[in-house]
Amino acid sequence: MSDTSPTATPERAAQLPAQSPPVDPAETAAASEKTTHGGATAGRLSWWSGDSGEGAKRNLGLIGVLLVLIAIGALTRSDLYSNPDWVWDNVLSILKLASVVGVVTVGMTFVIIGGGIDLSVGAIVALAGVWCTTLATQSYGAGGMIFSALTVGLAVGLVNGLLISYGRLVPFIATLAMLVAARGLAAEISDKQTQVSDNQFINGIASNSLLGIPLLVYILAAVVAAGWVLLNRTTFGRRTVAVGGNPEAARLAGINVKRHSVLLYALSGLCCGIAAIMLTAQATSAQAAMANLYELDAIAAAIIGGTLLSGGRGTIIGSLLGVIIFSTITNLFAINGLSTEAQNMVKGGIIVAAVLVQQVQFRSLTQFLGRNRLTT
Amino acid sequence: MSEQSEETVVTDAPLVEAPADAVAGEVVLRLTDVVKTFPGVRALDGVQLEVRAGEVHCLLGQNGAGKSTLIKVLAGVHRPDSGQVEWRGEPATFANPQAAMRAGIATIYQELDLVEDLSVAENAFLGHEPRRFGFVRRGYMARRTRQILGRLGHAEIPPNRMVRTLPAAGKQVVSMARALSHEARLIIMDEPSAVLAHDEVGNLFRIIRELTAQGIAVIYISHRLEEIREIGDRVTVLKDGRTTAANLPARDTPTRDLVSRMTGRTIEYVFPDRPADTGPGAELLTVEGLTRSGEFADVSLSVRAGEIVGIAGLVGSGRSELLETIYGARRAEAGSVRMAGRALRPGSVGAAVRAGMGMAPEERKSQALLLGEPIYRNVTLATFGRYARAGFTDAGRERAEADRIAESLELRPRDVRRPVRTLSGGNQQKVVVGRWLLGDTKLLLLDEPTRGVDVGARAELYQVIRALAARGVGVLLVSSEVPEVLGLADRVLVMREGRVVREAPAGELDENTVLDLVMAGSLMEGAPA
Numbered sequence: 069m070s071d072t073s074p075t076a077t078p079e080r081a082a083q084l085p086a087q088s089p090p091v092d093p094a095e096t097a098a099a100s101e102k103t104t105h106g107g108a109t110a111g112r113l114s115w116w117s118g119d120s121g122e123g124a125k126r127n128l129g130l131i132g133v134l135l136v137l138i139a140i141g142a143l144t145r146s147d148l149y150s151n152p153d154w155v156w157d158n159v160l161s162i163l164k165l166a167s168v169v170g171v172v173t174v175g176m177t178f179v180i181i182g183g184g185i186d187l188s189v190g191a192i193v194a195l196a197g198v199w200c201t202t203l204a205t206q207s208y209g210a211g212g213m214i215f216s217a218l219t220v221g222l223a224v225g226l227v228n229g230l231l232i233s234y235g236r237l238v239p240f241i242a243t244l245a246m247l248v249a250a251r252g253l254a255a256e257i258s259d260k261q262t263q264v265s266d267n268q269f270i271n272g273i274a275s276n277s278l279l280g281i282p283l284l285v286y287i288l289a290a291v292v293a294a295g296w297v298l299l300n301r302t303t304f305g306r307r308t309v310a311v312g313g314n315p316e317a318a319r320l321a322g323i324n325v326k327r328h329s330v331l332l333y334a335l336s337g338l339c340c341g342i343a344a345i346m347l348t349a350q351a352t353s354a355q356a357a358m359a360n361l362y363e364l365d366a367i368a369a370a371i372i373g374g375t376l377l378s379g380g381r382g383t384i385i386g387s388l389l390g391v392i393i394f395s396t397i398t399n400l401f402a403i404n405g406l407s408t409e410a411q412n413m414v415k416g417g418i419i420v421a422a423v424l425v426q427q428v429q430f431r432s433l434t435q436f437l438g439r440n441r442l443t444t
Numbered sequence: 445m446s447e448q449s450e451e452t453v454v455t456d457a458p459l460v461e462a463p464a465d466a467v468a469g470e471v472v473l474r475l476t477d478v479v480k481t482f483p484g485v486r487a488l489d490g491v492q493l494e495v496r497a498g499e500v501h502c503l504l505g506q507n508g509a510g511k512s513t514l515i516k517v518l519a520g521v522h523r524p525d526s527g528q529v530e531w532r533g534e535p536a537t538f539a540n541p542q543a544a545m546r547a548g549i550a551t552i553y554q555e556l557d558l559v560e561d562l563s564v565a566e567n568a569f570l571g572h573e574p575r576r577f578g579f580v581r582r583g584y585m586a587r588r589t590r591q592i593l594g595r596l597g598h599a600e601i602p603p604n605r606m607v608r609t610l611p612a613a614g615k616q617v618v619s620m621a622r623a624l625s626h627e628a629r630l631i632i633m634d635e636p637s638a639v640l641a642h643d644e645v646g647n648l649f650r651i652i653r654e655l656t657a658q659g660i661a662v663i664y665i666s667h668r669l670e671e672i673r674e675i676g677d678r679v680t681v682l683k684d685g686r687t688t689a690a691n692l693p694a695r696d697t698p699t700r701d702l703v704s705r706m707t708g709r710t711i712e713y714v715f716p717d718r719p720a721d722t723g724p725g726a727e728l729l730t731v732e733g734l735t736r737s738g739e740f741a742d743v744s745l746s747v748r749a750g751e752i753v754g755i756a757g758l759v760g761s762g763r764s765e766l767l768e769t770i771y772g773a774r775r776a777e778a779g780s781v782r783m784a785g786r787a788l789r790p791g792s793v794g795a796a797v798r799a800g801m802g803m804a805p806e807e808r809k810s811q812a813l814l815l816g817e818p819i820y821r822n823v824t825l826a827t828f829g830r831y832a833r834a835g836f837t838d839a840g841r842e843r844a845e846a847d848r849i850a851e852s853l854e855l856r857p858r859d860v861r862r863p864v865r866t867l868s869g870g871n872q873q874k875v876v877v878g879r880w881l882l883g884d885t886k887l888l889l890l891d892e893p894t895r896g897v898d899v900g901a902r903a904e905l906y907q908v909i910r911a912l913a914a915r916g917v918g919v920l921l922v923s924s925e926v927p928e929v930l931g932l933a934d935r936v937l938v939m940r941e942g943r944v945v946r947e948a949p950a951g952e953l954d955e956n957t958v959l960d961l962v963m964a965g966s967l968m969e970g971a972p973a
Contacts, residue, residue: 310825320811
């Protein structure tokens with residue numbers, strides 16, 4: 069502790085910084101070099117997760133879990149894993165499996181970091197899916213279908229946000245009500261029927277590949293990349309962390325907390341709209357019961373990924389890894405011919421284990437790093 | 445546990461020991477060479493402490509000197525890496541806070557750890573409710589609580605009252621009732637007077653005297669030297685995690701000695717000189733007839749560019765509420781707030797910030813900081829949008845700006861990537877004030893800027909505030925400490941019961957006059973409903 073250097077002399081304090089002088093890039097570079105002392109680890113890993121070294125360490129843990137799961141797969145089905153072509157195909161099918169929930173989880177991650185929760189995501193996907201596959205919508209072609217799915221998702225998310233921010237409903241309650249209502253509306257619109265999509269472009273999103281990789285995986289990658297940039301490199305992301313971390317501090321710093329919360333739920337709704345198109349393409353149809361329990365998958369993936377349920381902390385990469393871990397488990401059970409029931413039990417266990425492991429690993433890792441720093 | 449002998453302890457200042465017979469009671473607590481390290485920080489680096497039954501033992505030290513860590517070691521939150529803790533004659537280690545409580549050590553933290561929505565009695569017996577067949581004996585618990593409250597001289601607090609509805613002083617009494625419900629032999633009080641208004645401190649001292657008369661030892665932590673003189677028996681001074689002076693007589697040790705032991709300096713905090721009258725600047729803030737029922741009524745005031753205006757008043761006089769209303773964090777029921785002549789939209793912090801206002805709120809941790817986020821992100825919390833291009837943040841620029849602020853405020857530690865959580869109170873306050881040194885803040889609202897801030901950091905903050913004013917920034921300052929308002933402000937407003945009762949240049953007022961004004965008439969108890 070070096071807390072006792074002498075008091076600022078009047079001359080010293082009088083040299084307060086002039087207000088916002090132009091900063092030349094060289095000076096900035098020098099300054100950031102200066103600050104790397106003691107923060108070298110964070111600096112080196114920062115491309116992972118913005119400036120949060122903690123998040124990067126957490127993500128390394130998740131990759132470890134993923135490797136263990138793959139190792140189990142390779143051990144139990146060594147016959148399949150000995151064929152490189154099959155392994156590549158299997159990786160693609162895991163990613164394809166992760167794509168729809170992955171897109172929903174990106175939106176969910178923003179909502180949770182911002183201090184909220186969105187239970188209505190599955191219902192929004194269903195409503196947007198049903199809306200874009202009505203005969204009337206389909207008559208406008210692929211463009212009309214995509215536009216309507218995105219608009220419906222965005223609009224429902226906006227309603228969520230407005231109810232929560234300006235109607236002062238608790239997020240849990242508001243989105244629970246929306247879950248029920250949106251599924252009801254979807255059933256009403258579809259008359260409880262399965263609506264088949266005849267649009268070849270839409271259906272092609274799920275069946276086509278580019279350079280050997282399914283289009284769905286590209287969409288997931290694009291949404292994740294956009295989400296990462298949005299969270300780590302934009303003012304929107306910074307506001308999200310501030311609003312979730314300490315809403316009162318954010319408000320007193322001049323951030324419009326209510327408006328930002330509305331935008332977060334709208335963003336989540338938009339992600340659901342994208343997911344609705346992807347899911348409709350996969351099934352070449354939509355119905356009111358589609359995307360069932362996606363809210364739980366998305367929340368679980370975000371939490372496994374290190375997002376703090378109380379807000380203020382989380383990473384997009386972590387959430388993506390969470391989703392991929394889940395789809396890898398599903399895949400592991402499928403290739404071993406095991407039942408879905410057993411799979412769900414294991415998933416529950418994994419949620420608990422992942423969080424426990426992260427806590428322990430993270431704590432010991434920081435202690436280890438701290439001790440190292442002291443002795444060197 | 446190390447068996448190190450005392451000779452191996454190296455301190456940079458000679459250890460001063462007063463005669464041991466200064467206090468008669470038996471030694472209940474003795475710490476020898478206690479060391480506690482955290483990753484990157486040696487928080488305690490050889491602490492000696494001796495506390496006797498029935499004494500008020502004061503602990504002095506700057507922020508970051510290790511007082512908080514020491515308290516946590518005693519309370520069983522942390523375990524020392526080495527050194528000896530002797531409790532009532534026997535070596536002791538407390539595995540957890542419950543163990544320390546059972547052993548008879550109770551801690552009253554600065555931020556009271558009460559459950560707001562439980563009753564007084566439930567809080568007093570939280571975690572060790574009297575039970576029969578698994579059911580809480582509510583009647584017995586209420587009777588015991590009433591007894592304890594009576595012992596504390598506060599029989600008027602009903603045991604079934606919700607803690608939320610009590611004023612700060614009442615909550616503190618409940619914390620002490622909890623300590624007594626454990627039959628505590630040692631009560632540690634971490635800046636108990638910080639949340640109290642002037643007249644309530646006297647009441648606190650009366651309670652402390654009653655406790656010590658019953659043979660209970662008290663460790664009293666405060667930044668206010670005059671309190672230590674009044675209530676303390678002996679003083680131990682910490683600096684950089686070490687004991688630099690032990691068992692000094694609280695009443696007779698010269699202030700100069702105490703301060704120099706604490707800081708390595710020989711002066712107490714001084715207020716910067718007011719600049720020679722440069723003539724009034726342009727009127728910056730104009731408040732007219734501002735009213736919120738139950739909080740304050742018909743307040744009019746103005747702040748000119750380069751002027752420091754101080755508001756003196758008790759907790760509950762409406763001063764913090766007034767500040768928050770001017771800032772738009774609360775919506776006024778009547779009246780107007782204008783910046784440079786332009787009316788501000790009521791109830792909009794965004795509008796106030798855009799007009800050039802900035803505020804350092806009363807509660808640093810809960811109202812101002814993102815504790816887990818790095819220092820630089822806290823410094824730029826109100827300005828990161830300005831450095832952004834097309835919505836993309838510029839982390840390098842933000843760090844550079846924050847670095848500049850850290851440099852000019854002498855922030856310690858200087859590394860702006862560290863989480864704000866790891867800073868001491870004074871340095872956290874610098875982060876909050878530093879936030880508004882960026883951007884084009886024209887008016888700074890400061891609510892208790894030096895609460896929980898040590899002497900050294902205080903002087904630094906005063907310099908910063910004065911330098912800001914010299915640069916043409918208007919400052920509206922609220923403080924419970926009358927000397928601070930008088931020493932720093934150019935003009936002073938005295939508030940009582942939600943009204944401004946006096947306005948005068950600081951030179952025309954003295955401490956006694958202001959105290960009389962502040963406390964005249966009927967006293968308000970805590971915050972109005």
